[in-house]
Amino acid sequence: MSHAISRRDFVQWAAASSLIPAIATANQTEKLAPVNRALPPKTRIEPVVDKYWGVEVSDDYRWMETQPKTAEWDSWLRAQGDYARTSLDALPERATMFKLLELFSSDADTLRNVIPAGGRLFIEKRLKGEQSFKLFVRDSLQAKERVLIDPNSHRRAEDAPATLDYLMPSPTGKHIAYGISIGGSEITTTYIKELSTGDTVEITKILSRGSGWNSDGTVLFYYRVRADAVPGSPDFGRGGSCWMHRLGTAPSADIEVFRTSEGPDFDGMEDDMPVVRGALGSEWVLGMHLLNGNDINQVYVTKAQDLFAGKPQWRKIAGRSAGVKAIELIGDMVYALAKGRESHGEIVKIHAGKEDFASGKIVLPAKQGVLNALVAARDGIYVADLARGLYGLQRISLTDKVARLHLPQAGSVWGMFGALDEDGPWYNMDDLTIPGTTYKVNAQNLHSQKHHFERPLGFDVSCFKTTRIDAPTRDGVKVPLEILHRKDIALKRGNPLLMIAYGAYGTILDQGFSSSNMAFLDAGGVIVFAHVRGGGELGEAWHLAGKKATKPNTWRDAIDSAEHLIKLGWTDKKHLALWGTSAGGIMVGRAITERPDLFSAAIGEVGAFNILRFELTANGPGNDAEFGTVKKEDEFHSLLKMDAYHAVKNGVHYPACLLITGANDLRVEPWQVGKFAARMQAASTNLPGALLRVNYETGHFATSRKNGLEKMADIFSFVLHHTK
Numbered sequence: 165m166s167h168a169i170s171r172r173d174f175v176q177w178a179a180a181s182s183l184i185p186a187i188a189t190a191n192q193t194e195k196l197a198p199v200n201r202a203l204p205p206k207t208r209i210e211p212v213v214d215k216y217w218g219v220e221v222s223d224d225y226r227w228m229e230t231q232p233k234t235a236e237w238d239s240w241l242r243a244q245g246d247y248a249r250t251s252l253d254a255l256p257e258r259a260t261m262f263k264l265l266e267l268f269s270s271d272a273d274t275l276r277n278v279i280p281a282g283g284r285l286f287i288e289k290r291l292k293g294e295q296s297f298k299l300f301v302r303d304s305l306q307a308k309e310r311v312l313i314d315p316n317s318h319r320r321a322e323d324a325p326a327t328l329d330y331l332m333p334s335p336t337g338k339h340i341a342y343g344i345s346i347g348g349s350e351i352t353t354t355y356i357k358e359l360s361t362g363d364t365v366e367i368t369k370i371l372s373r374g375s376g377w378n379s380d381g382t383v384l385f386y387y388r389v390r391a392d393a394v395p396g397s398p399d400f401g402r403g404g405s406c407w408m409h410r411l412g413t414a415p416s417a418d419i420e421v422f423r424t425s426e427g428p429d430f431d432g433m434e435d436d437m438p439v440v441r442g443a444l445g446s447e448w449v450l451g452m453h454l455l456n457g458n459d460i461n462q463v464y465v466t467k468a469q470d471l472f473a474g475k476p477q478w479r480k481i482a483g484r485s486a487g488v489k490a491i492e493l494i495g496d497m498v499y500a501l502a503k504g505r506e507s508h509g510e511i512v513k514i515h516a517g518k519e520d521f522a523s524g525k526i527v528l529p530a531k532q533g534v535l536n537a538l539v540a541a542r543d544g545i546y547v548a549d550l551a552r553g554l555y556g557l558q559r560i561s562l563t564d565k566v567a568r569l570h571l572p573q574a575g576s577v578w579g580m581f582g583a584l585d586e587d588g589p590w591y592n593m594d595d596l597t598i599p600g601t602t603y604k605v606n607a608q609n610l611h612s613q614k615h616h617f618e619r620p621l622g623f624d625v626s627c628f629k630t631t632r633i634d635a636p637t638r639d640g641v642k643v644p645l646e647i648l649h650r651k652d653i654a655l656k657r658g659n660p661l662l663m664i665a666y667g668a669y670g671t672i673l674d675q676g677f678s679s680s681n682m683a684f685l686d687a688g689g690v691i692v693f694a695h696v697r698g699g700g701e702l703g704e705a706w707h708l709a710g711k712k713a714t715k716p717n718t719w720r721d722a723i724d725s726a727e728h729l730i731k732l733g734w735t736d737k738k739h740l741a742l743w744g745t746s747a748g749g750i751m752v753g754r755a756i757t758e759r760p761d762l763f764s765a766a767i768g769e770v771g772a773f774n775i776l777r778f779e780l781t782a783n784g785p786g787n788d789a790e791f792g793t794v795k796k797e798d799e800f801h802s803l804l805k806m807d808a809y810h811a812v813k814n815g816v817h818y819p820a821c822l823l824i825t826g827a828n829d830l831r832v833e834p835w836q837v838g839k840f841a842a843r844m845q846a847a848s849t850n851l852p853g854a855l856l857r858v859n860y861e862t863g864h865f866a867t868s869r870k871n872g873l874e875k876m877a878d879i880f881s882f883v884l885h886h887t888k
Contacts, residue, residue, distance in 0.1 A: 204852045205243035207842040208236070217797045221776070221810065225842050228835040229777065231396050241827070241838060245858030248822075252855065255881045262877035265683055269873060272679060273618035278590045278602055280583040282337020282381075284359070285590075286312070287617050288328070295868040297328055299342070301359065305615075313357065318344045324828075324860070325867040332374040334381030335444035335584065339411065341367075341374040341384050348863030349828040351395065354386055356409070367415045368407075371395075375406060376441020378449065378468055384409045385421065385440040385449075395830055400782035406440045406451075408472075421471055422451050427478045432461040435786035442468055443493040443540070444584040448516045450493055451478055456669070456786045460488040465498065465516045481514050482521040487704060489670075492540040494562070494584065499545050500524075501538050503670075507703035509535030511547060511560060527564045534703045536672060539589050541582035543607045546589050548577045550672065550701065553632050553646055557591075559610065569610045572603060576674050594677040596648050596693070597628040597685075621679060627651055628685055635694070635721075635728035641709075643721045644701060647734065648681060648691040660887035661690040661735035662767075663726060667698030667718035668747035669790055670707030680876045687884060690734060696721035696751065712792045712799060715806045719754040726755075726762055739887040741765035741819075743879070746832055746864065747790075749773050753808020753840065756819050763819040765886035767879055770825055770832045770864050773840035774809040776800075783831045809840045814847045820886040821854035822879065826862035834858070855882075 212226040228237055252258060269292075276288040276297060287300040287309065299313035315326040324347030331342040338359055343352035354367040354374060372388035390403045406422040409415060422438045436453035449471055451464040463482040470476050482488050487504025498514040500521065508531065514524035528535070533549035533556060540546075544561040546569075555577040557569040571577075575595030579602075582589035588605030591612075599621050603612035629651045634642035653659065662684065666673045673693055681691055695701040697717040698710025710718040722742065730736055742763050744752030749771020756766045778784045779793055791806070792799030804810060812818075821844055825837040838856065845853035857878060859871060866872040 202247075204247045204845050204855075205240065207240065207845065209846075216794050216800045216804075219800075219804070221804070223777075223839075224846075225839045228838050228842075229780075231394075233396075237835075237838075241834065241856075241858055244838070244841065244856040245860075247852075248855040248857045251852075252822075252857065252878045252882065255885050257881035257884045258877060261683070261687075261881045261884075262873065265680060265873050265877055265880075268623060268679060268683065269869065271619075271622035275579075275592070275600065275602065275618045277579045277581065278592075278615075278617060279331070279333060279581045280586060280590060281333035281335060282583075282585065284333070284337040286331065286333050286337075286340065288331065289618055290869065292619060295870055296325060299328060299331055299340075312340070312359070313342055315344050318353070318355075319346055323347070324862075325871070327865075327867050330373055332377070332384075334377045334384075335379070336381040338381060339384075341377075341386070343373055347828045347861050348826050348865055348867045349395075350830050350863055354388075356384060356411070365415065367409055367418070375439035376450075378442040379444055379446050381444075382411050383442075383472075384411075385442075387437055387439050396782050396833065398780050398782065398785060400830075401435050401437070401786060404437060406438045408440075419474075421476070425453075427451060427453070427462060427464045427480060429480050429483065430462060431484050433786060433789065436461050440471070441493075443495075446493050446495050448493060448496065448498075450491065450498070451476075452491070455789055458669070460491060463488060463491060463498070463500070463521075480520065481516070481524075486521045488521075490538050492538055492545060494540050494545070498524075499527075499538060499540070499560075501535055501547070503535075503704040506530035507705040508533065509703070511535065511538065511545065513564070525564070527560050528558065528566055534672075534700065536700075537580065539580050539582040540584060541587055541589050541605075541607070542584055543587040546580070546582060546605070548580065553644060553701075555593075557605075559607075567610060569605065569612070572612050572614065573598070573601070576676050578674065578676060596630045596646055596675070596677060596681075597625060599625065599677050599679075623682075625682065628682060633732075635725040637717075637721055637724040639717075641697070641717075641721075643697075643725050644695040645725055645729070646693040646695075647729075648685055648693075650685055650688075653688075653690065655733035657730070657733050657736040658739055659690050659735050660688060660739050660741070660884055661692060661729065662741045662743055662883050663692040663694055663722065663729070664743045665694040665696045665718075665722045665725075665751050666745065666748040667696040667710050667721070667751050669698075670700035670704060672700045680872075680880075683876075684880050684883075687880070689880075689884065692725075692729065692734075694722055694725040696725070698751075711790060713802045715750065715791070715802060716754075719751045719758065719806075722751055722755045723759050723762060737762055738764050741767065741883045741887055743767040743769070744771055745769040747772055749832070749836075749840075750775055750791075750806050750808065754806060754811060756821070757808055757811035757813075760816055760818045765883050766819045766821045767883070768821065768823045768837065768840065769879075770829055770837065771808075771823070771840070772832050772836055774807060774836050776803045776807045776810065778836070781833050781836070783833075809843055812840075812843045812847045815849060816847065817850045818844060818848040818853070820850060820882070821848075822857060822882045823854050824857045824875070824879075825859075826864060827858055827860045828863040831864040 209224045274290045279286040285302045290297045301312040315328040319326040329343040329352045354372040357364045442449040453462040455461040464478040466476040490501040492499045511528035512524040533551035580591035587607035594600035631647040794800045825834040841854045841856040
């Protein structure tokens with residue numbers, strides 16, 4: 165099984181929509197209805213001064229970072245959350261927006277993935293009206309679908325919602341490994357279920373994630389943190405290792421097979437995640453060290469039999485400089501999608517027994533489109549590429565012949581999975597205003613056949629459109645913009661416009677179709693995705709142009725894009741809002757602190773606002789490669805420039821801010837958002853400065869349909885209210 169493309173986690177949306185223009189829109193000029201104007205709860209100030217490379221930096225709210233969390237912090241966070249809840253509920257747009265979102269989402273299923281393995285199909289989706297995603301299975305394409313895993317069967321009645329964090333069928337399709345966490349905590353418990361009997365074995369309660377199976381599906385490899393790792397501590401992710409569980413044995417007999425920094429000529433980071441995986445029919449296994457749990461920093465190979473004997477002969481085939489983004493194993497051949505030498509990416513074929521990245525064969529060279537992902541199937545490697553916001557697919561045969569597929573529609577390719585016991589992968593396609601469809605590639609003619617695994621939407625989307633343009637920046641670069649709007653919208657400068665940007669890790673901002681977005685468009689709003697530097701939309705060079713010392717390009721691209729939209733007449737300053745999520749907190753935080761006059765409202769969702777202190781969080785150390793570390797003088801100065809918390813100035817009229825955190829967030833800990841909220845409340849003349857929305861049932865992501873609907877209702881009503 166191979167996973168090439170999925171929707172990135174940094175933006176998760178409720179599947180909901182509205183077609184009724186019942187929300188107040190920009191052409192209504194009545195006076196804004198009053199909202200709760202009481203001041204937010206007071207925040208204690210206790211300055212701490214740090215000195216970095218001769219520069220003193222004062223921090224008024226360092227006490228919020230204390231671990232373990234104090235009663236004062238808990239009380240303050242709850243008071244802030246209650247204040248935000250009261251204020252948001254008082255918005256006149258809020259009740260109507262929630263009802264409309266709920267109404268239109270109730271008619272739709274939401275599909276995530278269709279994964280083939282051993283002749284079976286594993287289908288992850290949430291049925292209409294239900295709260296959680298479940299895993300279904302078909303024993304064949306024509307077989308009846310049945311529920312295989314309901315995550316909430318693993319929770320007590322009093323617990324917060326359970327989430328299916330990952331799933332990994334064995335190559336034979338006879339077993340499936342999966343992970344469950346409670347309340348969005350991502351403290352994942354790993355299980356293995358046997359499909360024929362339904363028997364389930366708990367492998368470990370220690371935070372873990374499956375990384376792969378051996379060639380015949382009798383051994384699961386899984387990463388887990390140290391047994392004594394404490395959530396929230398800076399060393400939480402250090403010292404983790406990859407373990408091996410053999411089916412039919414007790415989990416207590418599992419053994420470590422690949423450790424942190426293991427392998428000759430290791431040139432990664434101490435926080436890299438060691439993982440192992442094999443492939444159906446191959447005598448080899450891959451050992452990899454993942455940077456931030458995602459990018460492949462180091463790649464090693466060894467014979468599976470040597471690993472099982474406890475005597476692996478790890479041989480390095482790719483290091484950090486190769487820039488490997490994705491990798492597949494077919495027999496003796498390793499296929500690597502790499503961007504270290506070519507910004508747009510190349511596919512390199514490497515013989516596991518005798519070659520490495522430098523000596524491997526380039527079977528697909530860099531071209532105009534950006535190579536984004538690859539999966540393996542029985543007939544070859546399938547590669548997705550991206551050009552001007554639209555995807556294409558190519559196949560590299562086992563004899564290295566390259567052919568382009570005939571795609572059935574324009575848009576994004578995502579959720580692509582293949583299996584080595586069948587030809588052609590499964591994949592989904594959609595566009596920002598076109599719902600998703602599932603396809604299976606016919607390997608004989610390279611066309612695709614449509615399949616239905618979800619109910620179609622119960623409303624017409626033909627009135628919506630995506631317009632793609634480029635925005636010029638101050639240094640002459642052009643930023644791709646995708647504008648979602650009603651076809652009949654007028655460019656009258658009064659349109660409520662919500663611009664969304666991210667710009668980090670080389671990630672492609674590919675949110676795809678969201679029926680909840682249609683509700684905002686139908687209410688007269690416009691949504692714009694700005695593909696700012698730091699992302700990967702235009703290749704690795706685009707990523708490097710918004711990283712560390714060049715990070716200011718990220719938020720200045722957002723600023724310049726906003727000004728271009730105003731110039732074209734899409735909106736004006738009074739009707740413009742900006743939204744950043746997670747690492748996108750740097751983007752939104754610094755854009756509104758550098759140009760507070762440009763935006764009327766800002767949404768900062770689970771954002772990294774105090775990046776100067778981020779490396780001291782549980783998820784922080786591995787991010788040094790992306791943002792920098794205070795341990796290096798030049799990188800300290802870069803971090804200080806990108807720190808939104810320290811950029812706030814007293815007595816400035818900042819945009820209305822809605823800041824969002826999940827109490828169980830391990831990726832961006834709530835104090836990162838809390839400190840920024842407190843600083844904005846103290847400094848801004850635009851009272852109350854900021855609302856701090858807190859959800860105690862979530863972490864970095866929504867955990868249920870209800871959580872998602874409530875979040876979207878809050879965001880959309882807040883934006884509409886402040887952009888009238």
